[in-house]
Amino acid sequence: xxxxxxxxxxxxxxxxxxxxxxxxxxxxxxxxxxxxxxxxxxxxxxxxxxxxxxxxxxxxxxxxxxxxxxxxxxxxxxxxxxxxxxxxxxxxxxxxxxxxxxxxxxxxxxxxxxxxxxxxxxxxxxxxxxxxxxxxxxxxxxxxxxxxxxxxxxxxxxxxxxxxxxxxxxxxxxxxxxxxxxxxxxxxxxxxxxxxxxxxxxxxxxxxxxxxxxxxxxxxxxxxxxxxxxxxxxxxxxxxxxxxxxxxxxxxxxxxxxxxxxxxxxxxxxxxxxxxxxxxxxxxxxxxxxxxxxxxxxxxxxxxxxxxxxxxxxxxxxxxxxxxxxxxxxxxxxxxxxxxxxxxxxxxxxxxxx
Amino acid sequence: xxxxxxxxxxxxxxxxxxxxxxxxxxxxxxxxxxxxxxxxxxxxxxxxxxxxxxxxxxxxxxxxxxxxxxxxxxxxxxxxxxxxxxxxxxxxxxxxxxxxxxxxxxxxxxxxxxxxxxxxxxxxxxxxxxxxxxxxxxxxxxxxxxxxxxxxxxxxxxxxxxxxxxxxxxxxxxxxxxxxxxxxxxxxxxxxxxxxxxxxxxxxxxxxxxx
Numbered sequence: 001x002x003x004x005x006x007x008x009x010x011x012x013x014x015x016x017x018x019x020x021x022x023x024x025x026x027x028x029x030x031x032x033x034x035x036x037x038x039x040x041x042x043x044x045x046x047x048x049x050x051x052x053x054x055x056x057x058x059x060x061x062x063x064x065x066x067x068x069x070x071x072x073x074x075x076x077x078x079x080x081x082x083x084x085x086x087x088x089x090x091x092x093x094x095x096x097x098x099x100x101x102x103x104x105x106x107x108x109x110x111x112x113x114x115x116x117x118x119x120x121x122x123x124x125x126x127x128x129x130x131x132x133x134x135x136x137x138x139x140x141x142x143x144x145x146x147x148x149x150x151x152x153x154x155x156x157x158x159x160x161x162x163x164x165x166x167x168x169x170x171x172x173x174x175x176x177x178x179x180x181x182x183x184x185x186x187x188x189x190x191x192x193x194x195x196x197x198x199x200x201x202x203x204x205x206x207x208x209x210x211x212x213x214x215x216x217x218x219x220x221x222x223x224x225x226x227x228x229x230x231x232x233x234x235x236x237x238x239x240x241x242x243x244x245x246x247x248x249x250x251x252x253x254x255x256x257x258x259x260x261x262x263x264x265x266x267x268x269x270x271x272x273x274x275x276x277x278x279x280x281x282x283x284x285x286x287x288x289x290x291x292x293x294x295x296x297x298x299x300x301x302x303x304x305x306x307x308x309x310x311x312x313x314x315x316x317x318x319x320x321x322x323x324x325x326x327x328x329x330x331x332x333x334x335x336x337x338x339x340x341x342x343x344x345x346x347x348x349x350x351x352x353x354x
Numbered sequence: 355x356x357x358x359x360x361x362x363x364x365x366x367x368x369x370x371x372x373x374x375x376x377x378x379x380x381x382x383x384x385x386x387x388x389x390x391x392x393x394x395x396x397x398x399x400x401x402x403x404x405x406x407x408x409x410x411x412x413x414x415x416x417x418x419x420x421x422x423x424x425x426x427x428x429x430x431x432x433x434x435x436x437x438x439x440x441x442x443x444x445x446x447x448x449x450x451x452x453x454x455x456x457x458x459x460x461x462x463x464x465x466x467x468x469x470x471x472x473x474x475x476x477x478x479x480x481x482x483x484x485x486x487x488x489x490x491x492x493x494x495x496x497x498x499x500x501x502x503x504x505x506x507x508x509x510x511x512x513x514x515x516x517x518x519x520x521x522x523x524x525x526x527x528x529x530x531x532x533x534x535x536x537x538x539x540x541x542x543x544x545x546x547x548x549x550x551x552x553x554x555x556x557x558x559x560x561x562x563x564x565x
Contacts (some may be wrong), residue, residue, distance in 0.1 A: 010507055010535075022395065035412075063396055066469045145435060166459060166460065169416065169417065169420045169463060170463065170466075170478060170480075171392045172420065172423075172424045172427075174417050174420055174421050174424070177417065178417060217415070249410060249415075249416075250412070250414075250415020250416055250417070251417075251460070252415075252417065253413070253414065253415035253416060253417040253418055254415075254417075257371075264412035264413070264415065287534075289534065289535075290507050291535055291536070291537040291539070291540065317383070329507065
């Protein structure tokens with residue numbers, strides 16, 4: 001019986017038969033469909049996905065004319081960060097990193113990032129970031145944004161002024177926990193407006209919010225309110241709202257954005273609140289399960305993202321990297337898996353960008 | 355008040371995290387001399403089952419689960435004197451923590467709330483907890499089960515270390531695990547006593563191990 005080389009979610013090489021791959025594709029799409037109450041992939045989609053996964057070539061790609069926009073998050077940190085920070089440990093300046101991405105790595109857009117890549121620590125050094133933004137804008141041709149994670153966890157004790165909801169919950173202080181989340185979300189929104197308006201005044205073409213909702217539903221609401229304020233202040237800015245996961249975690253449980261409870265929203269619902277806040281582009285995410293196969297993870301991810309692109313009124317640039325979009329969770333994601341996942345997202349999920 | 359109505363109120367009180375209702379219904383149950391096992395198993399516990407299912411479906415979230423657990427604790431507090439008098443008791447003691455090297459504890463916190471809600475005594479050690487600390491807490495609290503959560507593949511090894519520590523010290527504790535990268539296959543490989551994929555499943559798993 002023919003067996004195909006493929007991967008597990010942790011990157012391990014495995015051999016699987018067509019029957020086993022198809023069974024995992026069916027289980028993966030069913031899992032997403034069941035969770036989010038969205039359509040599962042069609043039989044034709046699943047056959048197409050099998051063709052992509054079982055392709056004999058190590059690297060696969062889309063047909064000429066079907067290429068999509070390629071942009072990057074995390075700025076220069078993919079080079080300069082260490083391997084605990086998704087980087088390669090290659091030190092270089094931010095200008096050099098931006099030009100390298102533009103001129104050698106095929107980036108259609110790029111972004112400036114602070115070493116911590118979070119909104120909060122940028123606030124006290126915004127003047128330095130504005131200066132660097134101006135300098136790099138004088139050299140780069142591709143749209144050049146500022147990027148940061150909302151990362152609302154930094155607003156909670158011991159790093160910030162608000163009580164930590166996890167600690168408060170453990171003490172059964174539920175109302176206090178929820179109030180703390182709400183206060184932190186308001187603070188985050190204020191900081192987003194502060195940082196965003198200044199960096200755009202310094203010439204940034206836009207702002208990329210990476211891993212929205214990583215600290216739960218209040219993080220998501222704080223970000224959306226910040227995006228709304230930034231949109232009002234900077235009507236022409238390009239704003240990308242990228243998410244942290246396929247579902248918004250309910251740490252608060254009932255916090256709302258414009259009357260919509262955001263806890264438990266899936267990509268096809270998340271995109272609607274991002275649109276409402278004023279985003280130009282949405283970055284849906286589906287996290288990888290390391291114990292499942294590439295086939296299972298990719299089918300699940302494509303199912304979520306396809307449902308999202310079906311209803312989106314703005315372009316969707318899916319997050320594709322280590323541990324997201326069906327790609328295995330390992331330091332250097334294997335190129336066979338990376339290219340297969342990207343091709344599937346373009347050809348089956350119909351994304352506008354990667 | 356009819357027994358059926360009391361049990362329905364107990365269930366409803368947990369489902370709606372209504373402390374006033376749970377206090378009234380628990381007192382009514384005591385007045386009607388309902389057995390504690392029935393109060394917890396057929397009333398309060400049934401409510402917690404609904405909470406677990408709704409959490410799995412993402413209809414309710416962490417605060418609601420904690421609130422339900424808090425409601426359960428209010429009922430158990432009223433039942434405490436009867437339990438002490440030997441009419442019933444907590445179902446057993448579970449030491450819960452996120453394993454060494456890992457600081458992700460949301461899933462573990464939900465499991466703690468579910469177990470408390472189901473009538474278990476839960477010792478929550480927090481996150482980044484060594485195998486030795488698990489054993490010390492279990493010894494101190496006469497626990498039956500150790501529950502270790504891990505969110506990262508890199509910290510799954512700490513689950514194996516906990517199993518090995520239990521074996522090396524010939525401790526009587528059962529080891530159960532969960533977390534995103536954890537699986538039944540992994541638990542089988544390391545010789546664990548159980549695997550729980552969801553916060554709801556952990557109640558049945560611990561119940562079986564303690565029985």
